[in-house]
Amino acid sequence: MNNSIADIVNNDLCVGCGICVSESKSSKMIWNQYGFLVPKLDDSFNETAIKVCPFNTSPEDSVRDEDHLANIFLKDAKNIDDKIGKFENTYVGYSKANREKSSSGGLATYIFEQLLRRKIVNHIFVVKQVNGTYAYQWFNEAEHILKVSKTRYIPVTLENLFKEIDQKDGKVAVSGVACFTKAIRLKQHYKPEYKEKIPFIVGIICGGLKSSFFSDYLAQKSGIEGSYSKQEYRIKDPASNAVDYSFGAFNQENKFYQMKMKTVGDMWGTGLFKANACDFCDDVTTELADISLGDAWLDPYTKDGKGTSVIVSRTQFADQIIKEGILKKELSVTTLSLDSFKASQAGSFKHRQLGESFRLNKLKKSKSILPYKRKRMLKSIPMEFKIVQNARMTIRKASLEIWKNTQKSELFDLEILPYKKRLKRKTRWYHRIQNLRLKLGLKKL
Ligand SMILES: Cc1cc2nc3c(=O)[nH]c(=O)nc-3n(C[C@H](O)[C@H](O)[C@H](O)COP(=O)(O)OP(=O)(O)OC[C@H]3O[C@@H](n4cnc5c(N)ncnc54)[C@H](O)[C@@H]3O)c2cc1C
Numbered sequence: 001m002n003n004s005i006a007d008i009v010n011n012d013l014c015v016g017c018g019i020c021v022s023e024s025k026s027s028k029m030i031w032n033q034y035g036f037l038v039p040k041l042d043d044s045f046n047e048t049a050i051k052v053c054p055f056n057t058s059p060e061d062s063v064r065d066e067d068h069l070a071n072i073f074l075k076d077a078k079n080i081d082d083k084i085g086k087f088e089n090t091y092v093g094y095s096k097a098n099r100e101k102s103s104s105g106g107l108a109t110y111i112f113e114q115l116l117r118r119k120i121v122n123h124i125f126v127v128k129q130v131n132g133t134y135a136y137q138w139f140n141e142a143e144h145i146l147k148v149s150k151t152r153y154i155p156v157t158l159e160n161l162f163k164e165i166d167q168k169d170g171k172v173a174v175s176g177v178a179c180f181t182k183a184i185r186l187k188q189h190y191k192p193e194y195k196e197k198i199p200f201i202v203g204i205i206c207g208g209l210k211s212s213f214f215s216d217y218l219a220q221k222s223g224i225e226g227s228y229s230k231q232e233y234r235i236k237d238p239a240s241n242a243v244d245y246s247f248g249a250f251n252q253e254n255k256f257y258q259m260k261m262k263t264v265g266d267m268w269g270t271g272l273f274k275a276n277a278c279d280f281c282d283d284v285t286t287e288l289a290d291i292s293l294g295d296a297w298l299d300p301y302t303k304d305g306k307g308t309s310v311i312v313s314r315t316q317f318a319d320q321i322i323k324e325g326i327l328k329k330e331l332s333v334t335t336l337s338l339d340s341f342k343a344s345q346a347g348s349f350k351h352r353q354l355g356e357s358f359r360l361n362k363l364k365k366s367k368s369i370l371p372y373k374r375k376r377m378l379k380s381i382p383m384e385f386k387i388v389q390n391a392r393m394t395i396r397k398a399s400l401e402i403w404k405n406t407q408k409s410e411l412f413d414l415e416i417l418p419y420k421k422r423l424k425r426k427t428r429w430y431h432r433i434q435n436l437r438l439k440l441g442l443k444k445l
Helices: 005-010 019-023 066-073 107-117 142-148 161-167 178-190 193-197 212-221 276-280 316-327 338-343 346-354 356-365 383-406 409-439
Strands: 029-031 037-039 079-081 085-087 089-095 123-130 133-139 172-176 200-204 228-235 246-251 256-260 291-295 309-313 331-335
Touching (some): 005 037, 019 161, 019 178, 066 085, 066 178, 089 107, 089 316, 089 338, 107 142, 107 200, 107 331, 123 142, 133 228, 172 178, 178 193, 178 200, 212 228, 212 246, 212 256, 212 409, 291 316, 309 316, 316 331, 338 346, 356 383, 383 409
Parallel strands (some): 123 172, 172 200, 200 291
Antiparallel strands (some): 029 037, 079 085, 089 309, 123 133, 228 246, 246 256, 291 309
């Protein structure tokens, strides 16, 4: 059955990419009550609006999922893998000049700098500070590229990309997480003039989009009372390991507060403050970008607090940028085996790809609309993993409800505690049963 943008938003399946707004006369992105950006629902959307939505339930056959879109946009890629899609090569390392000021190894900053310096594009559309917070903005100063470094875990939207792109001379490169990249590809499919206009997408590997509540909570936990600005999500500790990073922000008096993320416990595996739609995204590695970049959550790289990137090149041109960077000694990057690359995102593959079928079934029972998903990803999982999935879905939803009602970190911590304990207990049981399966010679997940 055909659906509309209103169905996507009302069924909590919107990720806030904002591409549908460019297919509307008057809609714009607004904040919802759970700290996410969503399109304002009015009757101004045209019939292409739903077609460019990454969570459309009834896409046209030729572009129905990431596999079909990859066949269009990455048709020359020489390798293909079930989990990571089409690609040229996998690498690990960092950019010598950008590592210090970046989130991981500074590869995203390096690639954008190269695209601007080589005049492959004239503008980049990336996430950058504005009025103390962060939003997608236009940028074209290769010599000041570090101004656009670092990933920001706060809702941002591509709303203005297609509203403003026609006024920009020359070509444009964009950074995007998986669902945002899919939306750009869909737009390029339906409006082919944007294929040439946007010749390069830098894919940011994403474990889930966070509500603005996540930033509010972290600001309070770091000691700030009241409003905050210029928050930093990935302050590295070169003397420690890569996971041991800090959050920091300025309070109203311009005093900087900082806190190690380990003091708030696991914020990613638990799915706290995460968008519901992210539980229905099985594209772990931004399969439709020209190049995908993530954290090297992998021994020995995690031991290095300065940060290291994993890289998947998906076009020959993207691969060439990496290879030339290595030759010019601007990149300290080596090839990484496919298995090691996949190991760096193991938790995300397990949750997003293996757990998806179970979550979709739950969605079906709740009478929600169902986003179209790749059938090959839908696998059955053992009972112990279903129990963990259930607990994760519950705590995700609870975290948003509790923050909406309390907006105080102490109260939030008290109310979320039973959910955390339940999830921890169930996860412990899951690991015990999995180990038992291994001892009995049965396959582990
Ligand atoms: C919500 C989110 C979840 C993530 N989850 C994972 C994960 O599970 N596993 C993993 O390996 N990596 C994850 N990452 C990616 C990781 O945090 C790094 O961003 C990535 O490794 C690139 O690092 P870098 O040093 O190359 O980037 P940098 O050189 O620091 O540059 C970052 C680039 O990303 C752009 N950017 C900043 N914020 C956003 C945003 N919200 N959306 C799109 N572009 C943005 C900036 O403008 C800049 O161009 C996530 C990123 C985000 C935004």
